[in-house]
Amino acid sequence: MLQAKAIWALGAMSGTSLDGVDAAMIRTDGETIFEFGPSDYRPYTQDERATLRAALGRWPGDDLDAALQVTQDSHIALLSQFQGAEIIGFHGQTLAHDPRGRGTHQLGDGDALAEALNTPVVWDFRSTDVDLGGQGAPLAPFYHFACAKYIGATQPIAFLNLGGVGNLTWVDPSKAKPQDPGALLAFDTGPANAPLNDLVAERLGLDCDKDGALARKGRVEEGALELFLDEPFFRKMPPKSLDRDDFSLMLDLVRELSDADAAATMTAMAATAVMQGMEHCPSLPTRVLVTGGGRKNPVMMRMLSASLDCPVEPIETTGLDGDMLEAQAFAYLAVRVARGLPTSAPKTTGVATPIGGGRISRPT
Ligand SMILES: Nc1ncnc2c1ncn2[C@@H]1O[C@H](COP(=O)(O)OP(=O)(O)OP(=O)(O)O)[C@@H](O)[C@H]1O
Numbered sequence: 523m524l525q526a527k528a529i530w531a532l533g534a535m536s537g538t539s540l541d542g543v544d545a546a547m548i549r550t551d552g553e554t555i556f557e558f559g560p561s562d563y564r565p566y567t568q569d570e571r572a573t574l575r576a577a578l579g580r581w582p583g584d585d586l587d588a589a590l591q592v593t594q595d596s597h598i599a600l601l602s603q604f605q606g607a608e609i610i611g612f613h614g615q616t617l618a619h620d621p622r623g624r625g626t627h628q629l630g631d632g633d634a635l636a637e638a639l640n641t642p643v644v645w646d647f648r649s650t651d652v653d654l655g656g657q658g659a660p661l662a663p664f665y666h667f668a669c670a671k672y673i674g675a676t677q678p679i680a681f682l683n684l685g686g687v688g689n690l691t692w693v694d695p696s697k698a699k700p701q702d703p704g705a706l707l708a709f710d711t712g713p714a715n716a717p718l719n720d721l722v723a724e725r726l727g728l729d730c731d732k733d734g735a736l737a738r739k740g741r742v743e744e745g746a747l748e749l750f751l752d753e754p755f756f757r758k759m760p761p762k763s764l765d766r767d768d769f770s771l772m773l774d775l776v777r778e779l780s781d782a783d784a785a786a787t788m789t790a791m792a793a794t795a796v797m798q799g800m801e802h803c804p805s806l807p808t809r810v811l812v813t814g815g816g817r818k819n820p821v822m823m824r825m826l827s828a829s830l831d832c833p834v835e836p837i838e839t840t841g842l843d844g845d846m847l848e849a850q851a852f853a854y855l856a857v858r859v860a861r862g863l864p865t866s867a868p869k870t871t872g873v874a875t876p877i878g879g880g881r882i883s884r885p886t
Pocket residue numbers: 536537538539540541683684685686687688715716719729730731732733734813814815816818819848
């Protein structure tokens with residue numbers, strides 16, 4: 523086990539929206555954030571994205587050679603640009619997530635990455651939690667707790683990640699540790715950008731509804747929104763987590779609508795899912811700090827502000843970096859794993875007691 527000293531850790535995250543790989547360094551002892559280091563992003567090429575997309579829904583044992591090659595090559599290309607990391611947190615590419623069924627599958631080979639980068643690599647962060655009865659997601663909440671302390675919050679606040687899928691973490695920063703009862707409540711809120719990306723890709727050949735340009739011209743179809751909110755997922759108490767394509771029904775609900783109305787309705791679905799989720803929080807947070815690509819969509823942010831009873835802000839208002847928070851989270855979690863500290867708890871993933879997941883691969 524590592525001494526409880528602060529070290530430089532490098533984290534890498536390739537999220538469900540399949541846009542590329544984020545990497546960021548932080549100096550931490552796995553409890554306190556001491557310093558932020560450099561960060562970088564490597565978008566997937568069109569071919570890489572197509573290869574990964576074709577692998578979605580697949581499990582270990584399937585033929586995944588091409589997708590694994592993309593994952594390894596893209597991470598090595600990006601991570602080899604960084605210097606001075608004592609440990610790497612490697613999330614891998616989520617291909618499938620079915621925690622109460624077949625498990626959870628993050629594609630990637632930590633042994634090979636440790637050899638290629640000559641640095642210890644922590645990976646496979648989610649499997650142990652699932653094996654012990656948890657959802658295996660979300661895992662960023664323990665890092666959100668450290669962020670709340672870092673920005674000096676004293677009252678409950680919420681972190682909302684709007685990636686391919688949305689996830690919300692309610693934090694009480696007056697608690698000492700993230701695993702303390704009452705410190706955290708976290709869960710996936712619903713779909714965020716993934717179905718909207720799929721809509722504009724299918725209809726217009728675009729990567730995303732940039733700046734909400736399409737949704738801004740459309741009208742929300744209330745009937746479709748109501749049908750969407752009938753989904754049992756929204757009534758389910760946390761913990762709960764989602765796979766990227768669990769809500770592919772959304773595309774059917776907007777099939778008859780114009781491009782602009784469909785985009786507006788899907789954007790409203792993502793925002794309303796968050797509003798539903800807020801009802802599970804132990805108290806109204808004093809502010810909601812938004813991370814992930816969705817915070818760059820002004821229509822989504824406006825709809826969120828209109829539906830929540832507290833201020834909604836991009837996380838940059840606190841000085842944190844909303845593009846890199848997840849990469850930082852896996853750097854932070856890597857140090858926790860190395861120190862034998864827990865990375866999830868009953869109120870984050872539903873696991874029975876706080877536990878640490880992750881495997882460590884060391885270069886030979
Ligand atoms: N300017 C923008 N306007 C609208 N949407 C945007 C903009 N910039 C990014 N996005 C959306 O954000 C997505 C990327 O978000 P992010 O990188 O947070 O997702 P991710 O990390 O892949 O997902 P997850 O958190 O679910 O794993 C893009 O695919 C796009 O849909």
